[in-house]
Every structure is written in structure tokens, then in C-alpha cells.
Amino acid sequence: MLYSHDSTDSSGGTIIGDVIVAHDLEKRFEDLVAVDRITFKVREGEVFGFLGPNGAGKTTTMKMIQCISPKTGGTLEVLDMDVDTHQREIKGHLGVVPQETNLDPDFSAYRNLLVYARYFGIPKPEAEQRAEELLAFMQLDEKRDVLIDKLSGGMKRRLIIARALINTPELLILDEPTIGLDPQARHLIWGTLRSLQAEGNTLVLTTHYLDEAERLCDRLVIMDHGKILVEGTPADLIREHAGSDVVEVERTEKVIAHLTGLGVKYDLAGDLLQVFTDRPHDVARELLEVCQHEAAVTVRPATLEDVFLRLTGRRLRE
Amino acid sequence: MLDISGRVWSVWRRNWDAFLRTYRVNFIPPFVEPVLYLLALGFGLGTYIEAVDGIPYPVFIAPALVSISVMYSAFFECTYSSFVRMYYQKTFDAIIATPVSIDEVIAGEMLWGATRGMIYATLMLPVLLLFNVVTMPSSLLLIPFAFLAGLLFAGIAMCFTAITPSIDALNYPSFLFITPMFLFSGTFFPLDLLPQPIQYFALAALPLTHVVSINRAITLSAFSPLNLFSLAWIVVVTAIFFVLAIRLMRRRLIV
Numbered sequence: 001m002l003y004s005h006d007s008t009d010s011s012g013g014t015i016i017g018d019v020i021v022a023h024d025l026e027k028r029f030e031d032l033v034a035v036d037r038i039t040f041k042v043r044e045g046e047v048f049g050f051l052g053p054n055g056a057g058k059t060t061t062m063k064m065i066q067c068i069s070p071k072t073g074g075t076l077e078v079l080d081m082d083v084d085t086h087q088r089e090i091k092g093h094l095g096v097v098p099q100e101t102n103l104d105p106d107f108s109a110y111r112n113l114l115v116y117a118r119y120f121g122i123p124k125p126e127a128e129q130r131a132e133e134l135l136a137f138m139q140l141d142e143k144r145d146v147l148i149d150k151l152s153g154g155m156k157r158r159l160i161i162a163r164a165l166i167n168t169p170e171l172l173i174l175d176e177p178t179i180g181l182d183p184q185a186r187h188l189i190w191g192t193l194r195s196l197q198a199e200g201n202t203l204v205l206t207t208h209y210l211d212e213a214e215r216l217c218d219r220l221v222i223m224d225h226g227k228i229l230v231e232g233t234p235a236d237l238i239r240e241h242a243g244s245d246v247v248e249v250e251r252t253e254k255v256i257a258h259l260t261g262l263g264v265k266y267d268l269a270g271d272l273l274q275v276f277t278d279r280p281h282d283v284a285r286e287l288l289e290v291c292q293h294e295a296a297v298t299v300r301p302a303t304l305e306d307v308f309l310r311l312t313g314r315r316l317r318e
Numbered sequence: 319m320l321d322i323s324g325r326v327w328s329v330w331r332r333n334w335d336a337f338l339r340t341y342r343v344n345f346i347p348p349f350v351e352p353v354l355y356l357l358a359l360g361f362g363l364g365t366y367i368e369a370v371d372g373i374p375y376p377v378f379i380a381p382a383l384v385s386i387s388v389m390y391s392a393f394f395e396c397t398y399s400s401f402v403r404m405y406y407q408k409t410f411d412a413i414i415a416t417p418v419s420i421d422e423v424i425a426g427e428m429l430w431g432a433t434r435g436m437i438y439a440t441l442m443l444p445v446l447l448l449f450n451v452v453t454m455p456s457s458l459l460l461i462p463f464a465f466l467a468g469l470l471f472a473g474i475a476m477c478f479t480a481i482t483p484s485i486d487a488l489n490y491p492s493f494l495f496i497t498p499m500f501l502f503s504g505t506f507f508p509l510d511l512l513p514q515p516i517q518y519f520a521l522a523a524l525p526l527t528h529v530v531s532i533n534r535a536i537t538l539s540a541f542s543p544l545n546l547f548s549l550a551w552i553v554v555v556t557a558i559f560f561v562l563a564i565r566l567m568r569r570r571l572i573v
Contacts, residue, residue: 102408106336119416
């Protein structure tokens with residue numbers, strides 16, 4: 001629905017191109033390096049995630065891709081165009097869902113889409129048809145003539161996604177698409193994003209919700225302090241950096257002493273002690289014996305959140 | 319130097335659409351204001367004033383009322399209203415995510431401020447005609463000139479908006495710049511009643527002085543070479559502030 005041009009090579013196979021190519025990309029402010037020479041590629045048709053604590057440089061990277069914040073070093077090509085020289089062309093082919101809700105409060109849901117279409121120079125009849133389609137697609141038909149103030153948080157978010165699709169973008173950039181939403185609204189948006197992906201669209205998103213990243217992303221990077229720490233599929237990252245499972249047990253002197261004696265590595269997570277392992281049952285049995293069933297021992301599959309916290313630490317970020 | 323294309327009008331149209339949505343409120347001031355001022359000052363206070371330079375007092379202040387209205391509407395549009403759109407509503411952020419450039423956003427805002435001044439002048443004209451205080455057809459020139467005068471005040475306003483730390487700080491130019499202009503630009507008494515140094519100051523630094531001078535020539539249908547000087551002053555200063563506003567806004571918004 002949004003993007004469907006596949007170039008084919010002479011043998012008839014499809015060439016999957018790179019939609020974003022960043023090399024040594026840097027954003028330096030006077031006294032701070034927000035993005036510190038990162039290199040990555042986003043392929044056509046994939047959902048690519050940027051994860052990281054606050055201040056990691058995710059949003060700054062998004063802004064450089066959107067051509068609204070000039071880079072200070074490296075190279076960055078979006079849709080085969082240089083961000084320094086082809087800002088208008090690139091912006092014309094992007095759909096952007098910003099972190100902050102910036103819908104136009106002076107207009108209804110429908111007029112918001114029409115006014116936005118005008119910024120892209122979309123002819124009115126086409127814009128009207130597209131706006132109606134998108135309101136239906138985002139299940140907002142009933143709110144067509146309602147002012148923005150009267151919409152719930154989830155509806156506003158859906159309308160912003162509809163707005164980002166008004167120009168039939170080739171690349172969709174979503175900065176925290178489900179921030180502050182209830183579970184129902186999040187699931188609805190996930191469903192929408194998945195159907196956009198199924199239609200072959202390229203999506204780039206940032207998120208703090210690790211379950212969201214695990215569900216949606218084909219590939220992702222975890223950033224911290226302006227650098228990319230790791231890159232890969234969620235499953236690969238979990239396997240490499242956390243192992244298959246986690247055994248959690250209450251943090252007591254006895255357990256710590258025992259594990260240290262055995263030479264088993266463990267992580268401290270508040271009141272809990274975590275052992276990342278590919279042999280969870282052996283570890284659990286061992287721990288149950290040590291605790292003599294005084295403390296609870298839990299075994300669960302490792303998640304992206306475990307990877308994230310192991311890589312970026314537990315210290316609070318502002 | 320400036321990155322401005324026809325897309326500037328999509329920004330202007332956004333404000334026009336929003337203005338029309340609340341037109342009932344927006345159309346009240348240009349009708350009510352001149353009536354109040356003419357009744358209170360022109361025909362109230364004015365009964366004690368025989369004539370100013372041989373001109374009946376209500377006729378003397380009529381062009382000033384238009385000038386003041388243009389100044390207020392354009393200035394407040396591009397200070398408080400633009401600041402709300404920029405800072406609170408994040409409307410500028412939303413627009414620059416599209417092929418519209420930041421230069422076009424700011425230029426569109428200023429052109430809209432000028433348009434708003436022109437709309438107010440247009441709506442005031444029939445009221446002034448009703449009171450028989452302006453001459454026709456020369457007074458039709460009030461309308462196109464209101465656009466230029468509006469652009470002048472919009473540009474000045476946008477510079478303040480670009481450097482203000484908060485919406486409250488916009489009160490400084492409003493009270494320290496706009497209010498003195500309202501009183502000391504040859505609006506309600508002729509400029510030559512003031513001490514000579516202040517006259518020169520008004521001509522050099524108070525844009526409204528030149529606007530009132532031209533509007534008065536228009537409504538009296540009495541033009542002089544001095545009007546050309548005022549016109550040139552306005553064109554040059556408008557151009558300077560137009561460019562300066564865009565540059566200051568770039569510095570504020572593109573980081």
C-alpha cells in the first residue's frame with residue numbers, strides 16, 4: 001500500500017537495497033558528543049530498532065535521518081540521497097512519528113491530515129481520499145470531525161501515525177511510537193505496524209519498551225553514550241549476551257558464597273541475584289538445595305531486557 | 319541565502335484556515351475598536367479640540383486608528399501566537415518534518431501576520447466611512463499598504479519571538495516598545511508638538527511614525543514627498559527584519 005517498487009537484477013531475483021547507510025555518523029554539540037561516530041545500515045523492508053537509555057543518542061540519530069538536525073561528521077545517506085544536500089527530497093519520502101504529540105490543536109482529526117497533506121504539496125482530491133482511507137485504517141473514522149483536545153492519548157498516537165502515512169512514505173520513522181499508552185492501545189499500534197511491515201514498508205523505530213522491540217524488530221542496535229554497543233536480531237542478541245535462560249533467586253549471603261565457591265558468574269539486580277545460563281535446570285536444582293527451599297528460585301527464558309540491562313547497566317539515567 | 323519556495327503558502331494557509339474556523343471572535347475587534355476610539359477620543363475628547371492643523375480631530379485620528387490596529391494585529395500574531403505555535407503546540411516541528419523548510423515556516427508566519435493586519439484594515443474601512451472620517455477613493459490604498467506595514471511589524475515581532483526565553487518575556491517589547499509607539503508616533507497629537515530630539519527619535523526608531531504618516535496622507539488624500547521617504551524607510555526596515563527573523567529562528571530551532 002505504501003511502497004512497492006522492487007528492482008530486479010538480470011537473473012530475475014530481487015535486490016534488497018539499503019534504505020539508510022550511516023558511516024561514522026557524528027553529532028557534536030558544544031560540550032557534548034550526542035552521537036559518537038556510529039555506523040549502521042537499514043535494509044529495505046525491515047523493521048529496525050534503536051534501543052538505549054535516555055540520552056543514548058537515539059532521538060538525535062532520528063533527527064539527523066529526518067534532515068532536521070545537521071550532522072557534524074561522517075556520512076549519512078537516506079534513500080540513496082545525501083542528507084546535507086537533498087533535504088526536501090528525503091523529507092518528501094519520509095513518514096515521521098515524533099516522540100512528542102504535535103498534532104495541530106486548531107483542527108479536527110480529518111483537517112489535521114488535510115493540512116499536513118498540503119505541506120507535501122498533495123493535490124486536494126487525492127489528499128481527501130487518502131485522509132479518509134487512513135482514518136479508516138487507524139480506526140478513527142468516528143473521530144473524523146473531533147478536535148485534537150477531545151481525543152484520548154491512544155487516538156492521538158494513531159492519528160499521528162495516520163498523518164505520517166499521508167504522503168505514502170518509503171520509510172517510516174517512529175520515535176517511541178507507543179509511549180504512555182495503555183496495553184490495548186499498544187497492541188492496536190503493534191498490529192498496525194506489523195501490517196505495514198507485511199506490506200513491505202521499511203520502519204525505523206526507537207523504543208524504551210524492550211518487549212515492543214522484541215516483538216517488532218527484525219534487527220536492532222542497542223546504543224549508550226552515543227555509541228552502538230551491539231547489533232543483531234533480537235534472538236541472536238539474547239543468545240549471545242544473556243544465554244537461553246535466567247535463574248533468579250533471592251539475594252542472600254549463603255547463595256552468594258555458594259555461587260562464588262562454584263565459580264558461577266551471577267548478576268545483581270536489586271533484591272535478586274541472576275544467573276544467565278544455557279542449563280537452567282541444573283542451576284536451579286543446585287540453588288534449591290543451597291537455599292533448602294527457604295527462598296524462591298525462578299527459571300524464565302532470557303529476554304531482550306536482560307541483554308539491555310547487562311549492557312547498559314542498572315544505573316538510573318536522567 | 320534564504321531557502322524559500324511556493325511552499326511558504328502552505329504555512330500561510332494553515333493559519334488562514336485556523337483564523338476562519340474562529341472568524342466570529344476574530345472579526346469583532348476591527349469593528350468594535352474604531353467605534354470605541356472614535357466615540358471616546360474623536361467625538362468625546364475631540365469636542366474640546368477645534369482642529370489639528372485645520373483637520374477635525376476625528377478625521378485626524380482615523381488613519382492612526384488603522385495604523386495602530388495593523389501594528390497590534392501583526393505584532394501580537396507573530397509574538398504571542400507564533401510563540402504558542404512554536405513552543406507549546408510544536409506546530410513548527412511538525413511542519414519541518416515535511417518538505418517545507420524552516421525558512422518557509424517563518425516567512426509564512428510573517429506573511430500571515432501581515433495578512434492579518436490587512437484583514438483588520440479592510441474591516442475597519444467601512445466603519446470609518448460610516449463616520450465620514452476618511453476620503454474615498456484614496457482610502458482604498460489603506461488596504462494594500464496595511465500588508466506592507468503588517469509585514470514590518472510581523473518581522474520585528476518574529477525577531478523578539480526568536481530570542482525570547484519564555485512567553486512572559488514577550489511582555490517587555492509589548493510594553494516598552496509597542497505601547498510608547500501607540501502614544502508617540504503622531505497618532506493622537508501631531509509629532510511636531512514634541513521636543514525636536516524626540517521628533518527625530520520617533521522618525522528614526524518608531525516604525526509606527528512612518529506608517530501613521532503614510533496612512534494620514536492616504537485618508538486625507540494629501541500626499542507629499544515626505545511620504546516617499548517614509549515608504550522607503552518602511553521597505554528597507556521590513557526587508558532587514560524579515561531576513562533577520564529567519565536567521566534568528568534558524569539559530570533557535572535548527573540544532
